[in-house]
Amino acid sequence: YIEQGDGFLFIYSAENRKSLELAKENYGWVVRRKQHERDNVTNPIPGMLVAVRVEDEYKATWLTDGVEEGNKLAEEMNLAFIQVSLKNGRNVEEVFIHIARLIKKYQE
Secondary structure (H helix, E strand, O other), X not given: OOOOOOOEEXXXXXXXXXXXXXXXXXXXXXXXXXXXXXXXXXXXXXXXXXXXXXXXXXXOOOOOHHHHHHHHHHHHHOOEXXXXXOOOOOOHHHHHHHHHHHHHHHHO
């Protein structure tokens, strides 16, 4: 499926460091599979790193450690970054809109 993919979502739990490491490993796997098609510096793989979070109803703000690490990693991997909420659906639709735009952009 990777060879036929046009865009990729690398999803991790903002509350679980191991899942961020797995997202990074999956990204490396995709880059190796797609390297014959593109140079990830000048022609990056259309993708997003997505931080998924279930918010604690007693906390007004999201935990920032996992999100900050994810944002930094996304920059290193040349990916877009977004946070989504499982509790209220925040940014879920935006993920799909953004990945569709990235795919279209890199197909031109």
